[in-house]
Amino acid sequence: MKKHNFSAGPCILPQEVMKKASEAVLELDDIGLSLIEISHRSKEFVAIMEKARSLALELLGLEGKGYQALFLQGGASTQFLMAAYNLLENKAGYINTGTWSLKAIKEAKLMGDIVEVASSQDQNFNYIPKGYEIPAGLDYLHLTSNNTIFGTQVKEFPKTDIPLICDMSSDIFSRQLDFSQFDLIYAGAQKNMGPAGTTLVVVKEDILGKVSRTIPSMLDYKVHLGKDSMFNTPPVFPVYVSMLTLQWLKELGGIAAIEEINEKKANLIYSEIELNPVFAGFAAKEDRSIMNATFNITDESLKEEFDAKCKEAGINGINGHRSVGGYRASMYNAMSLESVGVLVDVMSELERKG
């Protein structure tokens, strides 16, 4: 039976990418060796790393604009620390939109003063704060663009002269933005880009080198930049699969093309949530994420039937996060409109029966 994988991450990747990745584990491009047994200094892997880095910049429209891309390890959780280690001298501002923002704030506090510029904690993070004032004297402002757990997404980013840092782990490469408004973007691969195990960092080089502390080598963006993202052995397989996924996206027509598909998927499920009285959305309408739709069942007595019908239809991974409850349908780039349709069919069937 075909599975419809709504997992919040690690998550669905394009079938052709998984097929090619599977083949490369046996043998890479007819070289007689597996991808995972060759040196990371081999010409084959150096070319893979360079292609991944340049595809990332190209897709984001950041080529030739003073940015570099790195594929590091440690997830966004390591970036929470690294961003502050490299850029926080005195005081930085954070927009608190949920679990991931809170974790970023916690690590950054080890490096300096943190100002919570705005927060939606008062309503369990079901909206994105807007119209806040950015205080003077900040080294940077940090945002989380999309909140997987709560299903909210920043639609408009603040205009400011200070460096803008954005954790885009769960919506990078999903929608068109002027990415040059950011000075540092980071994203764990395991949503729209690849398997778990690598983190994309896109950094504007001229913001670096301004803090007075000594930065440990592995946490220093300049060290990684100086070694073309190969300061130490990189996570070969995750980088390779990310490269394949970025190539897939480019061939599809880039971010403009996938945004159109993503909007269709989001419109499909949010229309159902709005029209179907059995379900209620969690996130404020204007802040709803096109990646993660969060919703609750209004009639708990139908829950068992809904779960059973989902299972029957091959729907996987739609349980909500424990801090929100209910359901969460994650619809990353590789998810088809068809799969969202299958879920919406089950939802509307429940209404007719309910």
Added chain:
Amino acid sequence: MKKHNFSAGPCILPQEVMKKASEAVLELDDIGLSLIEISHRSKEFVAIMEKARSLALELLGLEGKGYQALFLQGGASTQFLMAAYNLLENKAGYINTGTWSLKAIKEAKLMGDIVEVASSQDQNFNYIPKGYEIPAGLDYLHLTSNNTIFGTQVKEFPKTDIPLICDMSSDIFSRQLDFSQFDLIYAGAQKNMGPAGTTLVVVKEDILGKVSRTIPSMLDYKVHLGKDSMFNTPPVFPVYVSMLTLQWLKELGGIAAIEEINEKKANLIYSEIELNPVFAGFAAKEDRSIMNATFNITDESLKEEFDAKCKEAGINGINGHRSVGGYRASMYNAMSLESVGVLVDVMSELERKG
């Protein structure tokens, strides 16, 4: 043509492991989903992580002795920093046996005073220092068990009452040792354990929690232990392949069985190096690594022919590291005696012709 992969790492892995890994990228154990698209919180992946952790302890003979195993990210390079962050309060001792020790010392210096207890730098690290005295008042003593670049290996570890930390990246699981003499062992996966992208950390729990500094979450062993090595999304594929490789080793008969094979491979190549006047070993005889044999060609006019014959025979990855020159044959656990035989045949053919 069959390739004989002597790459120093990432390196050869068992064929059956690569086959199973390739299949899992398409579909994991008939669950209808790929290994790399399922949640790390799924029961399937939680079982994989737990199996990898327990196999590591079991193979090292450390079960029930107060140790825990973690599969982290960032390579040994991150451990250079993490070990010091977690364990260095005032002063620590390091045995300097080459490039990796030097890198470990560099990062540790950010956390406290470092005493270079012994060093073989005077002879370009071609031997392992012995008979040194360990000064009083050290928080720990750090060693590198095997030096890939120089082809040396510690055969006997110092007896001491202070915590012993060992970077075993390039020889873990290759030979029998009393692993309980160590308090912290770390090893990048990409030699004897799996693909690049995860790092095994084996830690005796009672040495933790004794430094006064605040440790960032991702660098804190206690944080990772408290979350069963799942504080954040782990590198799913590298952990899975490591689990498969550890399982392969267990089925083979564990470290005792592989040690016997490794000694045969090492004896085969070192006999040839000793008897064949065309080649000269780099490392001191008593300190030669059973993992990485380093050697030079004594008659440079034969180099071109040797390189060509190696290529003809399918021999891959034997160029020496730039800091030593010459050749390096890495013979990790998954390499067959047959492959080493192919190399030795080419070496002896050169002598007959030379």
